[in-house]
Amino acid sequence: MATRKKIKKTSAAPIKESKTLFIGIDFGTNHTAISTSDGKKKSILSLVGIPKDAIASKFLKKERLYGDEALKHRVALNMFKPIESGLIKNQRDDLEAAKGLLDYVLGLVDANRDVKKYAIIGVPSQASVLNKKIITEILKDSFDGVMVASEPFCVAYNLGQLEHALVVDIGAGTTDICRVHGTLPETDDQISSNKAGDFIDSELVRLISEEYTNVSVTNEMVKRWKEQSSFVGEPEEEIVVDVPVESSILKLSITKEIKNSCESIIPDIISGISKLISTYDPDFQEELRNNIWLAGGGSQIRNLDVELEKELELIEGGKVFKDTDPVFSGANGALKLAQDMPPEFWQTT
Ligand SMILES: Nc1ncnc2c1ncn2[C@@H]1O[C@H](COP(=O)(O)OP(=O)(O)OP(=O)(O)O)[C@@H](O)[C@H]1O
Ligand SMILES: [Mg+2]
Incomplete structure (x- = not known):
């Protein structure tokens, strides 16, 4: 029974x-x-x-x-x-x-x-x-x-990370910076910039077209190159890509262009972080600046955490971590x- x-x-x-x-x-x-x-x-x-x-x-x-x-x-x-x-x-x-x-x-x-x-x-x-x-x-x-x-x-x-955290979500259309303090965020807790993945792609098209006037590259091509080789700061190796021109393949070095296009999103991130810290309760600003999280597809840009920490050194410092599952x-x-x-x-x- x-x-x-x-x-x-x-x-x-x-x-x-x-x-x-x-x-x-x-x-x-x-x-x-x-x-x-x-x-x-x-x-x-x-x-x-x-x-x-x-x-x-x-x-x-x-x-x-x-x-x-x-x-x-x-x-x-x-x-x-x-x-x-x-x-x-x-x-x-x-x-x-x-x-x-x-x-x-x-x-x-x-x-x-x-x-x-x-x-x-x-x-x-x-x-x-x-x-x-x-x-x-x-x-x-x-x-x-x-x-x-x-x-x-x-x-x-x-x-x-629900208390005194800053999330920097670098997506395709926007980079959203959000201050989290135990409740659902309000309008003042969020700053958005249109300098994100799509912006990097259009910068990369522009920079490559300026450097190599005889080739034409598309957004789809540069997005692929960026996702394979994105970085900021010092390059680890030269980035060379194959571009079809008429009936042949041209090898182009795009190291400088990748670096500059990826770095183009940094100033807005720093100013957003700095604004959200300076308008936070002064008792918790220190905790907030040492708890910054990068998320979204753009968080995979190599060295971005290190370069952001360097920039933050100029405004009292900060600690930057990376989300491990951006998808x-x-x-x-x-x-x-x-x-x-x-x-x-x-x-x-
Ligand atoms: N390894 C990488 N390096 C740099 N950028 C990358 C990498 N992988 C993906 N991305 C970029 O991340 C962006 C997509 O990120 P994500 O999927 O988080 O966007 P989303 O959430 O759909 O967009 P949004 O948040 O703007 O609505 C694209 O621009 C993509 O090219
Ligand atoms: Mg997103």
């Missing part, structure tokens, strides 16, 4: 668990990552492609393409990037693309099934203030409860936040 009782008890628990799914989504300019309470994770490029005409649609056998697949077939598609310069684009087509993309990532982790779903969506910090309503509106039918939070705050939550940190933080919210909270969302 005792055994029977035991079986009954253990089989009841998972049923209850499987009826609720917590979801964290990092909805970024460049990539969208999702992480769920049943342990699934996915990341795709934030791209949506719609076939340009009936021929394209027949050939591709789809009405919508997402992520890498959309990038691969881009010449046959009208492309949508739902977030630009830190904000959700709010034309009808863009909003539909945003909703399509989020529904698609939910499908990738099998989250479209019939369970109660509670989600936190991390977006660039400006969007978390200015586009909050639009995002909750387009998503309200997909979830039983949904909240929008700023990406750098989600990263801080994932790192467990999933925001989504994982959003998931943790969703799981930690009291049940009453979701009634009001």
